[in-house]
Amino acid sequence: MDEQALLRQVLRHPGELGPLLVYADCLDLQGRASAAEMVRVLVALPALQPDHGHWHAMEQAFSRCLRQMSPTWLAQIDPARFGRRWPSDLPISMRPGQLRREIQDTVDRPWVVLGQAIDEARRNGAEFVAPFRNVNRRQRHQVVTLPPSVGQLVSLKRMRLYDSPLVRLPAEIGTCAELQTLDLLQSVRLSWFPHELTRCQLLQDFRVNNRVLFGNPMTCLAFPRLDPPDPERMVVARTLWGPALRRCATCDTEYDDRGLHRYWITARVATETVPLLANLCSAACVELLREETPGATTDPHRGGDTIRDLERSRSLR
Numbered sequence: 001m002d003e004q005a006l007l008r009q010v011l012r013h014p015g016e017l018g019p020l021l022v023y024a025d026c027l028d029l030q031g032r033a034s035a036a037e038m039v040r041v042l043v044a045l046p047a048l049q050p051d052h053g054h055w056h057a058m059e060q061a062f063s064r065c066l067r068q069m070s071p072t073w074l075a076q077i078d079p080a081r082f083g084r085r086w087p088s089d090l091p092i093s094m095r096p097g098q099l100r101r102e103i104q105d106t107v108d109r110p111w112v113v114l115g116q117a118i119d120e121a122r123r124n125g126a127e128f129v130a131p132f133r134n135v136n137r138r139q140r141h142q143v144v145t146l147p148p149s150v151g152q153l154v155s156l157k158r159m160r161l162y163d164s165p166l167v168r169l170p171a172e173i174g175t176c177a178e179l180q181t182l183d184l185l186q187s188v189r190l191s192w193f194p195h196e197l198t199r200c201q202l203l204q205d206f207r208v209n210n211r212v213l214f215g216n217p218m219t220c221l222a223f224p225r226l227d228p229p230d231p232e233r234m235v236v237a238r239t240l241w242g243p244a245l246r247r248c249a250t251c252d253t254e255y256d257d258r259g260l261h262r263y264w265i266t267a268r269v270a271t272e273t274v275p276l277l278a279n280l281c282s283a284a285c286v287e288l289l290r291e292e293t294p295g296a297t298t299d300p301h302r303g304g305d306t307i308r309d310l311e312r313s314r315s316l317r
Ligand SMILES: [Zn+2]
Pocket: 248, 249, 250, 251, 252, 253, 280, 281, 282, 285
């Protein structure tokens, strides 16, 4: 089958893996490595979640491949139909029960400026950083997370992210062991935090917008459902990026993240009660999550229900 016929197959069945993988092999045979990689990234994308160990590698591969593609080919394949979302695709307000999946463009200027601010703070051993200070105000909304290098700020005590466009924090925030103040007020797209935040044991001044958090009893913003990923697509992700190594939220052992044990738990962190997303190595560690989470106020759950349902199920227990 020629390339155009394969592409037509792909576009006719965007949810099917088979045509995409055959198409990627065909592009490889033609020596079009970047296009083949982009197609495989689009296969992996629906299986990945923003808290998964491969998500940042996916963002980097996607952003790099994007620059190497011809606009004609990109217009034909249209990555949006495979679940690609840019920050500009979604409004500021949350859609209930959904984990935001905006992809960070890691080649884009605002991201580069943000990374430089973090690098400079690391070199200087800074105790205070306001990483958005030098990001052009009109381009700020193109940034949805912080670079993983934020975890190298071992001297950092105060971070100002007031009125930031962030939709998530990276798990690496948990290695900022000296962090005492984290100001996220008016960061109204931020509805959850990585469980790793509980490792910042000196954190005492934590400012967030409660009304936009999952599980807030006033707004009843439902927790997104945490389903296990499609194993076939995960195989492709592992072929592209190898094992996704991370530390278990409960036992702190390094493990290869297959996205099987993801749980919500709400806990008191410094001055706030916030929803935390925990990634765990095993079912046994899920059992221990509540007692291993300082300040926990709920049992671990998979989300997907309204807050009233969650409260009802607790009262029936
Ligand atoms: Zn564990």
